[in-house]
Amino acid sequence: MVMQTQQGLKEQYRLGSLLGRGGFGSVFAATRLSDGAPVAIKRVPRNRVLHWGELPDGTSAPLEIVLLAKVSTGFPGVVQLLEWLELPKDILMVLERPKRCQDLHRFIRARRFLPEEEARELFRQVLEAVRHCTSCGVLHRDIKPGNILVDLDTGQAKVIDFGCGTYLQDTAYTHFAGTRSYSPPEWTHFGRYYGKPATIWSLGILLHQMVCGEHPFRRGQNISWDHQLSLPQRLSQECQDLIRQCLSMLDLERPSLEELFCHPWMKDIHLP
Numbered sequence: 398m399v400m401q402t403q404q405g406l407k408e409q410y411r412l413g414s415l416l417g418r419g420g421f422g423s424v425f426a427a428t429r430l431s432d433g434a435p436v437a438i439k440r441v442p443r444n445r446v447l448h449w450g451e452l453p454d455g456t457s458a459p460l461e462i463v464l465l466a467k468v469s470t471g472f473p474g475v476v477q478l479l480e481w482l483e484l485p486k487d488i489l490m491v492l493e494r495p496k497r498c499q500d501l502h503r504f505i506r507a508r509r510f511l512p513e514e515e516a517r518e519l520f521r522q523v524l525e526a527v528r529h530c531t532s533c534g535v536l537h538r539d540i541k542p543g544n545i546l547v548d549l550d551t552g553q554a555k556v557i558d559f560g561c562g563t564y565l566q567d568t569a570y571t572h573f574a575g576t577r578s579y580s581p582p583e584w585t586h587f588g589r590y591y592g593k594p595a596t597i598w599s600l601g602i603l604l605h606q607m608v609c610g611e612h613p614f615r616r617g618q619n620i621s622w623d624h625q626l627s628l629p630q631r632l633s634q635e636c637q638d639l640i641r642q643c644l645s646m647l648d649l650e651r652p653s654l655e656e657l658f659c660h661p662w663m664k665d666i667h668l669p
Contacts (some may be wrong), residue, residue, distance in 0.1 A: 406482060406489065410436065421445055421461075421560040426494065436479060437494040440487050441560075448563075459488055464562045467533045474526030476546070476557040495548035495555070501607075502542035510610035513636055513662075519547065520604055521663060522554040527596060528654055530556070536565040536592040539575040540599045542606055565592055575599075578612060583648050594648035600657070601643025608632060613644065635662035 413426035422441035429436050441459070450463035458466075458481070465478035482489040501519070505511060511519070523545060530537055537544075539561040546555045561574040569589040573580055581598035584590045605613040605628075613626060626644060628637045639662045645651045652660070661668055 406438075410438065410491070412438065419558070419560070427491075435494045435496050437492045439490040439492060441490070443484075443486055443488060446488060458483075461559050461562065462488070462490060464535045464559045464564075465490070465492075467535050468530050468559070470533070472526070472529045473553055474522050474555060475529055476555050492557070495546065495550070495553070497549040498546045498555075499549060500543050501545040501547055501554070504547050505542060505607060505610060511607045513608060513633060516604065516607040516636075517663065517665070518552070519545075519554050520600075520607065521658075523556065523600070523603065524654060524657055524663075526554070526556040527600070531565060531593070531654065534565050535559070535562055536596070537562050538592075538595075539579070540596060540603060541576055541579055542603065545603075567591075570595075578602075578614065581648065582646050591648060593653065594651045597643050597651040597654070597657070598648075601640055601651075604636075604643065605640050608636060608640075613640075633662065634668050635660070635666070638662070638668065 409431065410427045410429055413428065416424045416426050416437060418424075422439055422445065424437050424439045427436050427438045428434070441461070446459040446461075448460035449457055450460045452458050452463060452466055462478065462481050465476075468475045469478045471477070477493040479491040479493060481491065499507075523540070527537070527540065537556060537559060539558060540556070544556060544558045546557055547553070548555070563570075563574065569591055571589050573584050573590075579599045579602055581590050581595045584595070602613060605611075609629060609632075626641060628640060639657070639660050642650075642652050642660075643657075657663060
């Protein structure tokens with residue numbers, strides 16, 4: 398899994414264009430020379446790595462790599478870590494990259510919003526990816542359209558970027574990592590949150606963005622406790638119900654992941 402030298406990197410991969418730059422580093426397109434497979438190479442400056450962990454073989458590694466190693470079990474809905482390299486100033490990660498893909502943010506924007514049928518299929522895949530991460534003991538903490546890749550050839554959705562992730566715990570978190578506009582009201586109001594209901598909140602925002610084409614709280618206003626979510630009339634009652642449940646102000650009132658899978662909208666059953 399660990400590549401030894403930078404020279405090894407140049408011998409094995411041809412670097413291409415910059416795909417994106419975020420708070421934690423840069424991601425480049427690259428090609429694996431041995432078989433021409435497309436990959437992504439993520440470069441993170443060492444001084445930006447705040448948390449380290451331990452791989453199963455005892456190697457010390459940035460937490461993002463430890464979490465990626467946990468979820469990279471061949472599951473199609475999560476980006477696979479192929480190998481990584483520690484340099485004096487940088488950490489490099491080689492990740493799988495579909496040949497033709499687009500992040501969900503751009504995918505939605507190109508269409509203004511997604512029809513419910515299409516949204517349902519992609520949302521189901523994201524739920525399955527979240528369930529996979531949970532079963533591996535990993536909390537992603539930054540589920541949003543920009544962190545979901547859509548393979549344009551197969552329609553497969555892949556969750557990427559575990560830079561804000563952490564170990565899943567049953568107790569409350571008192572430190573927030575992720576995107577502020579996706580943080581749940583319990584964090585904003587009380588400075589603490591539980592991993593699973595906070596994830597459900599971000600999934601509610603995600604589904605809203607898919608079917609409405611915009612963030613439900615995009616004007617950045619504080620979400621008041623008595624806020625009324627206005628949803629387009631064109632949405633089915635089932636879809637509206639699912640979004641409203643996920644965006645319940647009280648974390649205890651939000652459905653669990655398994656309850657989401659059983660929701661009438663997910664099963665395409667119409668409410669009476």
